[in-house]
Amino acid sequence: MPLRADMMADLCRIAPELILCVFGILLVALEPFVPSSSKRALGWLAFSGSLVAIASLWIVARHPGPAYGGLIQVDNFSLFFHGIILGSVAVVILGSINYLCEERLQRGEYYALVLFAAAGMGVLAGAGELITSFLGLEMSSISTYILAAFRRDARKSNESALKYFILGSFATAFFLYGIAMTYGATGTTRFTGIAQALSISGPTLLAVLGLGMMLVGLGFKVVIAPFQIYAPDVYEGAPTPVTALLASAPKVAAFALMLRIFYVAFGPVQHIWFWAIWISAVLTMCAGNFAALLQTNVKRMLAYSSIAHAGYILVAFAASTELGIAAVLFYLAAYALMKIGAFTVITHVGGRGERHLELSDYAGLAKKQPAIAACFTLFLLSLLGLPATGGFMGKFYAFQAGLDSRIIWLVVIAALNSIVGAYYYLRVILTMYFREPAGESGPDAGLGSEIEWMPQPVAASIWVVLIIAALGTLYLGIFPSRVMEFALRSAASLR
Amino acid sequence: MIPTTHYLYLSLALFTIGIVGVLTRRNVIVMLMSIELILNAVNINLVAFSRAYGAVAGQVFAIFIITDAAAEAAVGLGIILAFFRNRETVLADEMDLLKW
Numbered sequence: 161m162p163l164r165a166d167m168m169a170d171l172c173r174i175a176p177e178l179i180l181c182v183f184g185i186l187l188v189a190l191e192p193f194v195p196s197s198s199k200r201a202l203g204w205l206a207f208s209g210s211l212v213a214i215a216s217l218w219i220v221a222r223h224p225g226p227a228y229g230g231l232i233q234v235d236n237f238s239l240f241f242h243g244i245i246l247g248s249v250a251v252v253i254l255g256s257i258n259y260l261c262e263e264r265l266q267r268g269e270y271y272a273l274v275l276f277a278a279a280g281m282g283v284l285a286g287a288g289e290l291i292t293s294f295l296g297l298e299m300s301s302i303s304t305y306i307l308a309a310f311r312r313d314a315r316k317s318n319e320s321a322l323k324y325f326i327l328g329s330f331a332t333a334f335f336l337y338g339i340a341m342t343y344g345a346t347g348t349t350r351f352t353g354i355a356q357a358l359s360i361s362g363p364t365l366l367a368v369l370g371l372g373m374m375l376v377g378l379g380f381k382v383v384i385a386p387f388q389i390y391a392p393d394v395y396e397g398a399p400t401p402v403t404a405l406l407a408s409a410p411k412v413a414a415f416a417l418m419l420r421i422f423y424v425a426f427g428p429v430q431h432i433w434f435w436a437i438w439i440s441a442v443l444t445m446c447a448g449n450f451a452a453l454l455q456t457n458v459k460r461m462l463a464y465s466s467i468a469h470a471g472y473i474l475v476a477f478a479a480s481t482e483l484g485i486a487a488v489l490f491y492l493a494a495y496a497l498m499k500i501g502a503f504t505v506i507t508h509v510g511g512r513g514e515r516h517l518e519l520s521d522y523a524g525l526a527k528k529q530p531a532i533a534a535c536f537t538l539f540l541l542s543l544l545g546l547p548a549t550g551g552f553m554g555k556f557y558a559f560q561a562g563l564d565s566r567i568i569w570l571v572v573i574a575a576l577n578s579i580v581g582a583y584y585y586l587r588v589i590l591t592m593y594f595r596e597p598a599g600e601s602g603p604d605a606g607l608g609s610e611i612e613w614m615p616q617p618v619a620a621s622i623w624v625v626l627i628i629a630a631l632g633t634l635y636l637g638i639f640p641s642r643v644m645e646f647a648l649r650s651a652a653s654l655r
Numbered sequence: 656m657i658p659t660t661h662y663l664y665l666s667l668a669l670f671t672i673g674i675v676g677v678l679t680r681r682n683v684i685v686m687l688m689s690i691e692l693i694l695n696a697v698n699i700n701l702v703a704f705s706r707a708y709g710a711v712a713g714q715v716f717a718i719f720i721i722t723d724a725a726a727e728a729a730v731g732l733g734i735i736l737a738f739f740r741n742r743e744t745v746l747a748d749e750m751d752l753l754k755w
Contacts, residue, residue, distance in 0.1 A: 291716050298723050302730050309734050318738040319750045325731050326686055326747075330677055332727075333693035336720060337670060340700035340713075344663075347708045349716070393753040 173227035173234045174286075175216040176242055177279040183209030184275035191268030199266040203257035206271030210250035210278065217242055226288060230350055233288035235653040240489055240646060241285035241416040248409040248496045249278040251625050255504045256401035258619040262512045263311060263399070270310060274405065277303035281413035290339045290349040293417050297335070297381065300410050301328050307405070308398040314514075320397025327380065327390040335377025341370030342425075351425040359428040371426055371433060378421070381414035384474060385443035388467045392451070395463035400510055403459065404503035407466045408496040415473065415492055419485060422477075423654055430480055437478045438570055445471030445577040452584045459506050459517045461584055462499070465543055468581060469495055475574045476558035479565040485651035487557035490644055494542070494550030494636045501629030502539040505532060508622050509615050516613065522588060524597035529615055533592045535626045542633045544585040545578050550636030557644065662703035669696035683738075683745045687731050694724045 171178065186209075187202055194202060217239060224234050232238075253274055260266040280299025287293035305328060309321030343349055345367035346357035358367060379387035395403045422433060448468030455461035473495070476487035509525070509532070510516050526533040542549035555578065562571040597613070636643060669692050676689025698717040705713025739745055 291712070291719060294716075294723075295719065298726070302726055305730055305734060309737055312737050313741065315741050316752050318734070318741050319752050321734045322683065322738050322750060323753075325734050326677075326683065326690075329687075329690050329727050329731065330693075333673070333690050333697070336694065336697040337700070339716075340666075340697045340704065343701065343713060343716075344704040344707075347704075347710065349712055397753050 169223050170227040172219050172223045173225075174232060174283075175219050176213040176246060177282045179213045179216055180209065180275045180279040180282065183212070184272040184279070187268040187272040187275070191272075194268070196266075199268070200257060200261060202268040202271055203253065203260070203266070206275055207250060207253045207257075209275055210246060210253055213278070213282075214243075214246045214250065217246070227286075230288050230352075231292045232283070232286045234286060236646070236650040237416070237419075237489075237654045238286040240493075240650040241412065242282055244412050244493050244496050245278060245281045245285060245409045248412070248500055249274060249281075249405070251500055251628055252401060252405045252408070254621050255404060255500070255507060255625040257621050259399065259401050259507050265310060265399075270307070273303045273307050277307070277405070278409065281409055284413040285416045287417060287420065288351055290342070290351075293420075294336065294339065297414070297417070298332065300413060301332065301381070304402070304406060304410060307402045308394060310402060311399050314397075316397040317399060318397075320394045323390055324394040324398075331377045331380030331387070333377075334373050334380075338370045338373030338375075338377060341366050341373060343370075345370060351420055354425040355427055358426065363429040363432050367426075368429070368432060371421075371429075372436070374421060375433070375436060378414060378418045379440065382411055382418060382470055383467055384440050384470050385447045385467070386440075388444065388447055388470075391467055392460050392463040395466070396457065396460045400459065400503055400507040400514060403463070404500045404507070407463070407499045407503060411466075411470070412492045412496055415488065419477070419488065419654065423485065427655075434478060434480065437474055438567065441471050441474035441478055441570060442573055443471075444468070444474060445574060447471075449577050449580045449584075453580070455584070456519050457517050458519055458522065458588060459503075459510075461519075461588075462502055462506070465581065465584070466495075466499060468577065469499075469543070471577070472555060472558055472574055475567075475570055476561050478567055478570060479558075479561035481561060481565055482648065482651045482655065483557070483564060484561035485654060486644065486647040487554070487561040489647040489650055490557050490636075490640070491554035493643060493647075494554040494633065497629050497632040497636065498539045498542040498549075498551055501535065501626060501633065502543065504622060504625045504629065505536040505539065508532060508618060511616055516615070519588065519591055521613070522591050523595040525592040525615070528597075529618065532615070532618060532626075535630050536592065537589050538630050538633060540585045540589055542637070544582050548634070548637045550633040550640075553637055553640040553644075557640075659703050659707045662699055666696040666699040666703070669693070669699065681746045681748055683735055683747055684732075686747065687728065687735070691724055691728065694720055 226233050277300045280296045283296030287296055305325045308324050311317035345364050346354045383391045445468055448464050452461050452464035473488055473491050476484045542551035545551045545555045559571045673689045673693035677686050680686050698720055701713040701717045
């Protein structure tokens with residue numbers, strides 16, 4: 161029966177999303193029956209769910225092609241992004257388990273929401289059409305709004321979630337208006353159909369306006385200037401494991417959608433959007449780096465640094481070649497690893513109630529917990545872009561792609577910006593290694609002000625996360641060729 | 656028959672009202688309502704184009720957007736409620752814990 165075989169193949173193509181949703185529903189359904197002393201088990205269930213989803217990528221890889229009449233597109237490109245997204249989500253879940261116990265927030269909904277968000281991001285990575293991509297975007301956004309508010313009694317968490325929600329849904333509304341205009345200009349919502357219509361009609365006013373509106377919406381989601389204003393507030397206020405998630409997977413997924421929309425759907429009018437991306441890249445890099453210089457809160461500083469990194473990624477994006485797309489993919493993989501690593505260190509050092517986020521709290525960390533300090537140093541050096549780390553190879557490929565396409569000024573600005581970045585990354589490292597810790601200060605100093613503050617012992621799950629992130633960062637830095645080859649093949653499958 | 660451009664003007668008007676609402680209002684709930692206005696502007700656009708092309712995709716999309724708007728409103732009001740319980744306010748300019 162050919163029809164049945166077709167249906168099975170389509171189901172195989174969305175296997176990771178199905179698995180994530182099934183595990184998410186299972187978690188919500190089990191939640192009331194699990195005694196509160198053993199809620200931790202739900203975390204492990206979610207973690208195994210994400211591992212099963214990763215394993216299912218092998219099934220997906222055997223069924224390349226369009227699913228459901230082109231709504232979903234399975235190719236190397238979507239596989240690459242699924243790899244980054246699902247990997248990030250698995251690691252973030254692992255890094256959350258301990259945090260949630262300490263904050264007494266250990267609940268099944270948290271993990272379910274992470275899995276639903278991951279399913280949405282998976283849809284984004286594979287979307288071949290605008291309605292599907294909108295659904296994926298909203299699945300991941302709405303889940304992350306709730307996650308940002310998960311510390312219900314913390315004022316900062318509430319405020320962060322509220323800002324994220326208002327600006328996020330505002331951005332979505334822009335994105336939708338852009339879609340409506342594009343639909344009006346081309347009469348279709350499929351990416352390939354839009355490309356066909358545009359190559360016949362040329363850039364009509366309606367289509368260009370539509371693309372501009374979509375850029376506003378996507379700009380919010382990938383956090384590029386001038387739409388980056390909300391990000392530091394949201395990243396600072398959200399629970400730290402959620403920040404690790406926000407800074408990695410949704411951004412990666414939104415970049416996947418952005419690549420598809422700009423290169424596939426609006427590929428025929430590349431000369432029109434090139435300058436928008438160019439200007440945005442410069443603004444993003446400068447806004448991120450210069451604001452990061454002024455921060456004393458490490459969590460907030462890393463939020464600005466992730467804005468700066470979006471700028472470097474845009475350099476590769478603007479290159480408009482296959483090497484450029486591959487560089488974006490490689491950079492995103494390296495970026496997700498080092499950001500999750502860095503935010504996991506912050507989760508650990510922050511301690512109960514997230515009280516130790518200031519730079520001064522990191523003074524003397526190298527003596528208190530040398531291994532943690534070493535891991536953090538590695539992630540910071542990778543963010544800085546030192547050789548032998550993933551961050552370096554990411555920048556290397558991005559700048560090379562830029563030079564190949566003769567956007568030399570953009571590459572020069574990016575290189576200058578990474579020098580500015582060196583200042584604030586190195587400041588944290590110097591503080592950890594060379595500054596003597598000050599006595600406990602702040603609201604709860606009181607009698608114990610003489611006693612030096614010690615971070616809590618490192619939980620096993622945090623270790624695993626740090627080791628995975630550190631090894632991954634080093635692997636991408638020292639043996640980049642295999643991942644880069646796959647990235648090149650993915651970029652080729654996009655065109 | 657009403658020409659498509661009329662629908663587009665209506666939609667543009669709604670869109671503008673929505674944007675001005677989000678940017679100028681202090682009350683978060685009114686901001687949420689303004690966002691809903693923009694979403695409805697999108698719906699009008701989609702349905703108008705769908706009629707102009709004689710294709711059904713735009714109308715299907717509008718149904719998805721209505722569903723999504725409901726989900727968004729539910730989550731958003733939940734977040735606003737949590738915020739209100741801690742801070743006793745729903746005014747945007749009093750969200751000042753996090754800033755540069």
